Amino acid sequence: MRALVIDDSRTMRRIIVGVLRSLGFDTLEAADGREALDVLESGVQVDLACIDWNMPVMNGLEFVLAARANREWRDVTLMMVTTESEHGQIVRALAAGAHEYLIKPFTADAIREKLQLLGLVEWEVSA
């Protein structure tokens, strides 16, 4: 599995990348939605995109709309990871085509649980 982490904060990219690598993902990074589209347009196969909302150049919602407009990327799972926590914003993102929504601050466990719900990480089976 390969994940693309899209956030203008390199601190936040570093945190999310660390969690995803611990879950077995290969990772790529982009500092805004435009950079992320460049990655997808280069033909790199991506299974998951973790997307911040507020970014310069192209924000996360614009990226979701652009990604959903291209049928070649319809298998990419889109998860917003953002501080935008109002109900209306969540609805907007999901309506635009995001599959999941994780509000900052988050824990590593919260990311794992979201990815389990999305079927990208296996559920742990207790003995």
Place this chain on the structure above:
Amino acid sequence: MSAAIDLASYAGSDPIFTIAEEVFGAMIDTEPETLREWFGPAPGFGDPTYAWVDVGGESPGRVLLTTERSTATRVTRGLLGLGPDEAVEDADFVDALGEVANVLGGNVKALVPDPGALSLPRVSHAAPDGPVRDLVHELLLDWRGACLVISVWSLP
């Protein structure tokens, strides 16, 4: 933002303290409950760091984090998972403090009905300039013995 955050509706608990606890508990600290209320007046900051975001909309406002630079450096180390002796680069310092302000501000924004867009964060050794209208709320926090101040301002 002034009338928008109805603190009385939170039955004695400060929602901004709750937000700060969640931010520090989830992202910065490996130990629980390191954040508590600061008792007494705020100390003067000799080498302050300011990190803030603005909220647009009909009631524009600002969420501002102020602390001593040495404390901000410790916050950065916590966020990046660095050891106490590891150097903190300036770019990491600005980025990490900005992200703390972003997460604090984004969650404070959610307390306001019909808020506008959140600005990108800014970090500076100088207080933000430009006019402000009112201090809406100020919360003094004790984090591992150091003082952090979270203030919410209404903007014209």
